[in-house]
Amino acid sequence: MPSFVSRIVPVYLRIARANRPFISTEGARRHIRERTLRPQPYGPPRRLRADVAVTVDHDRGWPIYTLTPRTGQPHGNVVYAHGGGWVNEIQPQHWALAAEIAVRAGTTVTVPIYPLIPFGSADVVIPAFADLVLANRIQYGEVCLAGDSAGGQIALSTAVVLRDEHQVTLPRTILISPALDLSLSNPEIPVVLPTDPWLGHDGGLVLGEHWRGPLPISDPRVSPLFAEMANLGPLTLFCGTRDILWPDARLLVDKARGAGVEVDFHEATDLVHVYPLTPTSEGRAAQAEMIAQLKTALETVRR
Template sequence: MTPPDDRHEIAALRALIAASPRPANLAERRARMESITAIDPIPLDIAMAPLQIGAMAAEWSLAPGSDARKALLFFHGGGYLSGSLKSHRTMVTGAGRAAGIRTLAIDYRRAPEHPFPAALEDARAAWDFLATQGYGPGDILVGGDSAGGGLTLALCLALKAERLPLPAGLWLVSPWTDLKITGASIAEKDADDPLIHRGYLQELAEAYLAGRTPADDPLVSPLYGDLAGLPPALIQVGTAETLLDDAVRLARRLALADGRATLSVWPRMIHAWPIWHARLAAGRAALAEMGAFARAQLG
């Protein structure tokens, strides 16, 4: 059950976001995202270890008592244009603690400098890197928020196309699964969502697709892919999101493909709210739900 004080907490978060409107300049946008998502520091007991996967920066994290033999491979959100290791460090380390496993977050290449398929190539490089570190597919949970959720699904579809083993489970927070932007909630929730709106999504999609990739290509819009045989998925979404239908339709498509999907809908929550779990009880509860899912899938 959503904690009784969540209305006050989510109102305070909305005020914080409203006080920092999104600028037009891309560099300023990227800095603004970090300023509002990395507002809470990570706990001092989290062990962080930077590394390189080829030319790509990445980070390990491990909370005390966690099982380093299991891993969460995490892809940050940001519409493929923004987001970074810094912007999602609080979220990914909190998720690792909740699941009791090691985490690997990557700084994949972003559009418009690096449009599709650069992010997917980097996601695959991180997946292959985990194999070199002794992690089998059954030891790995893959997840992300927003565009990172779409990238999670795209990686699985790419692995599936090569008939390769898939991860043990998928954690999808407010996933962006449809770059055609056809969900009814885009309009229905426009007045309620403080972050994501149609014009912004169109701008992001155009930059990522770069005029070369159709918006319904399953590797950019997994909603249109063959989802049969994908791992069990936990899909978490808030009711105050324009991307609500991206999550709801994904759960339906997975069900139609005889997949195992848990759709967890959180009243009043905004896009990717577990990022702010240090100040949202509903964020901590969502991470606890993810932790239980991870333990069930990883054994």
């Protein structure tokens, strides 16, 4: 049974109407217009933990932040893609997780502030993420990818491009409630939808249509569930069952395992979308697990 705080989270999300941008086409279009007119701030919180040094550069045309632990000798790198439906900017909980990974995994964490819709699209962003990973491999050694929700789509699609176009297999990719098929056509989605307090179907389709740009919705750079899975490298996947992305997560697990990919699947009964980012005991346990796996992956490669 979920903890008391986890049982409160859906109530809070319903009261806050967190699903407004996702439940209707007009709600999504209104949200895109609002974000276009009034972009959100993206810089790290001023009170981000003191044991992390933060730098930023704009050499690639986007702000690229790097978080480095102030003590010890960091090894390797994690590139983190934040979620937000490809339309919302990075949030404090993303920064907190990135800093936690840097300190507890003893690594550098790269946080790209990628262009959001209607200005950003998968055909531009995914190759740019792949190029960033390749550059970081030269600078830091081995690199892992991680991302939540829309950022999970970016992370997995980038892993596919790295394998297919650069013959690079990553030591670990962490996926938190990833968007996997932007057509949202899984017949189990309407079954889960009434229990999901955060996401929605019709507005989600609008956001996905913008994000795909000129690419077909089934292109793996848009919907990584359609990719071949063999030789992707190990995957770790977290998903709650009160999440319309959960049915596709189960399909990904079956498809990847069927192709011989190691998949560590954390299926959390009655928990919501991106539950590892929530201030709950389950969220803290999930973060500890992903950090341990990232640390092991980067240390094993280093040896």
